[in-house]
Amino acid sequence: MTSLLKWAKTAIRRGPSPALQFPTTGFEVIKPSQILEEERFEEFKKGHYYPINIGDVPVSKYQVLGKLGFGTTSTVWLARDLESRQYVTLKVYTRDGTGQDIKSDNILQELEEMSVFDRFTDTEIEHPSARKLVDNMPVYASRPFELPQKFGQAVLSDFGSAVRGDERRNHDAQPTIYRSPEVMLTTEWSYPIDIWNVGTMIWDLFEGKHMFIGLDPDGKGYSTRMHLAEVIGKLGPPPLDLLQRGERSHEFFTKDGNWNNQIEIPWGMSLESSEERLSGRNKEMFLKFMRGMLQWKPEDRKTAKQLLKDPWLYNRN
Numbered sequence: 001m002t003s004l005l006k007w008a009k010t011a012i013r014r015g016p017s018p019a020l021q022f023p024t025t026g027f028e029v030i031k032p033s034q035i036l037e038e039e040r041f042e043e044f045k046k047g048h049y050y051p052i053n054i055g056d057v058p059v060s061k062y063q064v065l066g067k068l069g070f071g072t073t074s075t076v077w078l079a080r081d082l083e084s085r086q087y088v089t090l091k092v093y094t095r096d097g098t099g100q101d102i103k104s105d106n107i108l109q110e111l112e113e114m115s116v117f118d119r120f121t122d123t124e125i126e127h128p129s130a131r132k133l134v135d136n137m138p139v140y141a142s143r144p145f146e147l148p149q150k151f152g153q154a155v156l157s158d159f160g161s162a163v164r165g166d167e168r169r170n171h172d173a174q175p176t177i178y179r180s181p182e183v184m185l186t187t188e189w190s191y192p193i194d195i196w197n198v199g200t201m202i203w204d205l206f207e208g209k210h211m212f213i214g215l216d217p218d219g220k221g222y223s224t225r226m227h228l229a230e231v232i233g234k235l236g237p238p239p240l241d242l243l244q245r246g247e248r249s250h251e252f253f254t255k256d257g258n259w260n261n262q263i264e265i266p267w268g269m270s271l272e273s274s275e276e277r278l279s280g281r282n283k284e285m286f287l288k289f290m291r292g293m294l295q296w297k298p299e300d301r302k303t304a305k306q307l308l309k310d311p312w313l314y315n316r317n
Helices: 002-014 115-126 192-207 224-235 280-291 304-308
Strands: 062-070 074-081 086-093 107-111 131-134 137-140 151-156
Touching: 062 086, 062 115, 074 115, 192 280, 192 304
Parallel strands: none
Antiparallel strands: 062 074, 074 086, 107 151, 131 137
16 A cells, blocks of 8 residues: 555656657758658548647647658557656548558557657657648658667557458458459458468568559559559469459450550569569578469468468578
């Protein structure tokens, strides 16, 4: 009881943490012609992103300290809970936006070194992030996050859009850049779409760049036709029997399975040429590991159990 009273007195005495003051000048202003981060997405053009400024205190509790990243349905920020004096992550969804399926920002990674958050905050104050205003909407450049020496447990989160995998479906699913071929072509899908998701997400995290972007050359943002063209550029043409299952295949392919040439296929972006971090045997094993997940036909992809036994996870040099 004595220790409990001592803790209560300390908590009352400390009270809420005061909000930090962030500079309002001294930062780089991105020129209007340069597209910055979420500005490229259609939801931004529709005005569906929530305006956030570094230094803001949403719901009078969490002070925004810096931008960690962005996606097609949200922006992610480092913040501090002024009441508990703890660091938190704020994921701010677009209007009508929801989290879904397996993607990097649904993986929560426990950190054991709080000092990396302090340094992140100090750097933001000393060297403010570049930014711009688009129709009075602030857009910030994400700040690179210093990797800690030690990580805790990783946890997959956000199951709001999860469905049973033993029931075949054909409705639209997955974040746009992680959509599998069967989802884009509107064929029946099940568990293998998660395997495709994992493959593209592993590539993004390991290579530090998106495998697919899908930005249409018409300037209107993401499109299925551009995404499919990029997949062809990476993996080659799809099998005809897969196309024959798809309700939307006729929009992009001829009856013989040939690309209908609405837009040009980026042939110079194969898996081999796109992988830039590895070499030799290690690269060969990694690409084989990736191909086990990135197959046009869902039945050709490896299962999660098979992937856990892949040699690249255990026999890297």
